[in-house]
Amino acid sequence: MSESREEPLLGLEGKVEIAEAVLKDAFRNFIRPGILVNADRDGIVLLHLIKTVSEKQGSRMPPVLFIDHGDHFPETFEEIDKLSKEWNFRALTVKNEDVLNAIKEGKLSIEDLSDVNRDIIKKSGFSNSEIVASLENSTFSYLVKNVPLYASIEKYRFDSIITTIDSSIMEEDQEVHFMFAHSDPSFSIIIPALTFTAADHWKYTFDKKLSVHPKYKEGYSSVDHKSGNETKKEKPPWESILGDSAERSGSPEDKEKLMEKLRALGYM
């Protein structure tokens, strides 16, 4: 997983201005950007930033690519659908149907797959006859996330993808910038909220009164997929993140005030 760029002395307002400047530049220099998000915290914040800049410029929001990897919470689809209507963007759900249809008892038999998917697996160097159908498995994850993403980029001829720091597009230990090139397929990756920490994302969410994926409220710290190693906690993730942040920046009373405010807004 890639990490955000640490800018400990930069305030959220400055980070938002930077993100907006990056987006303006992207809209100026790329003719066909697409957005890659799911309905997680970072994704909704990014969508709001893009919506804000698009509105300021009087332009349409670019289309959103939503990759259905087969293990999303039903609430994720509902969130994307709800946001696309409220914010008036096109959501294109894409998936690797060949792979998803071939899963039997949590496994994927390579011989059941199409030539295209078999070629991809062969090129990756994977040599077994079966793959565990889990997003924790890198080959399976590549098949259900990256393959449909790249196919969509080619189909829709996107020249750039605006996304979050934690998207499936990122390679392990990738050195990230606000904009950088991806090859094969060739497109540019744009990370407007590169400087946003987890706390910044939550602060922005609450400041702008954005929608929050219901699973966070149930104590999930990640909502990308249902199964896996995620341990559900008793409290929503922002309590510890914003709590720590409030403690660092002020008194314990600040934390309590913040939580009260969030409760009033219906986030807790």
Add this chain to the structure above:
Amino acid sequence: MLRPNIILIVLDTMRQSTLYSQLEKTVSFRMLAQDGVVYDQVIAPSPWTVPSHVSMFTGKYASEHGVHRHQDEPGIEIFTRIKKLKKMLPEIVHERGYNTISLHANNFISAASGFGKGYDVSLNTGPFAEIERVRLKIKEEVGEIPGQTGKEKAIGLIKSGRLGVPVKLMRYNAALNKYLDKLNFPSGKGADEIIEQFTGSTINDPFFAFMNFMEAHEPYNRGAPRSSLTAIDDDSKRASRDLFGIQNLSKETIEASRKGYENSVIILDKELLKLLDFLKDKSLYENTLIIITSDHGQDLREKKFIGHDKFLFDELTRVPLIIKYPENRKFEIAHGYQSLVSMYNFILSWSEGKELAYPSEPEVYSESHGYSKGEIERLTDGKLIDSPFNVQLKAIYTDSYKLVIDGTNGKIEEFLVDGKETEPGDHKELITELMTHLEIFSGSADFKFPSF
């Protein structure tokens, strides 16, 4: 497999229907069709020469490579944009060890216009090259002549006592006319010179030869530009009128234009046969990838005018594609449309020795970008038309449907089902789906869509 020789032939301005309807009575085209594959769902990405050629050489649509008219800059800037492009197809195949040659009769795709990179030899030939050469020579010798119109300029010459200039111009005119007569202009537009150049040159394997023939391009039935040489009259409106013979079109003129256009197939067939005979004589035919296509079609007053550009009628967008593969392989045609944009990857694959059938796509697009700032007005039936032509159009072809949107005003310009004009209101769901594709394709461009 070994890397084949590659010949890409662009029959500039040739509609698909005009070539295909005459295939049986041709010799060379029929031979290639029999030995190769004939594609009939081929769409040009743009309705005029420059952006369409750049699409073939970059694998990008005009909105992606940017070499099209921009309404906020002078038309001449298009050539600056070509020169700024990263590597185009000829440069890449040249780097891969191909000997490269470009023989063309269209000034727009000459080295001077920015298309020369990557070729060992690039030769601009034919009447338009000669007219341009003479025009520049006159300009150099005579210089600028004050005045807006030909009449004003003639008066200016007399007043300034430069009476020798008209004599000089007449001499150039006479020499040019002699050359044009030799070509049998306007029926002949230099195809024989291109074939002679190719068959007369020594080019080693593997080679990539690009040829552009102008026989199907207007003018068809005038001795233009015999009536005036543009150097004395820089008024581009008049020059355009004379050169292309598109003013005050009578029924007879239209009919003669159509006949001249149809006849270009026979002229080209004859010249192409010389090329095929040459390849066979040299035992090159079998292992050469030969591609016959066009950059755009032509309207012959079925719709708006005699000419091309600006619009996306099928007459302008549907182009021929006949491919004779190495060893006369017959590849199956996949369902969908073929775009000239795919030419880039297609040729690059073969240049690496990778066999590839020309790809079909579920959706393909075509685009028109209107006029550039200060560009010459287009003449239609003798009327200068500017603003109504200054539109941005985008078309999508998918399944049996075609939708064209005018993004200038957000209106549906054309909706076809099985090639027939159809009322959009009867297909709301379908139109919405097609517009979604077009909206994504139009990207961040300021392109309006109808609310439907």
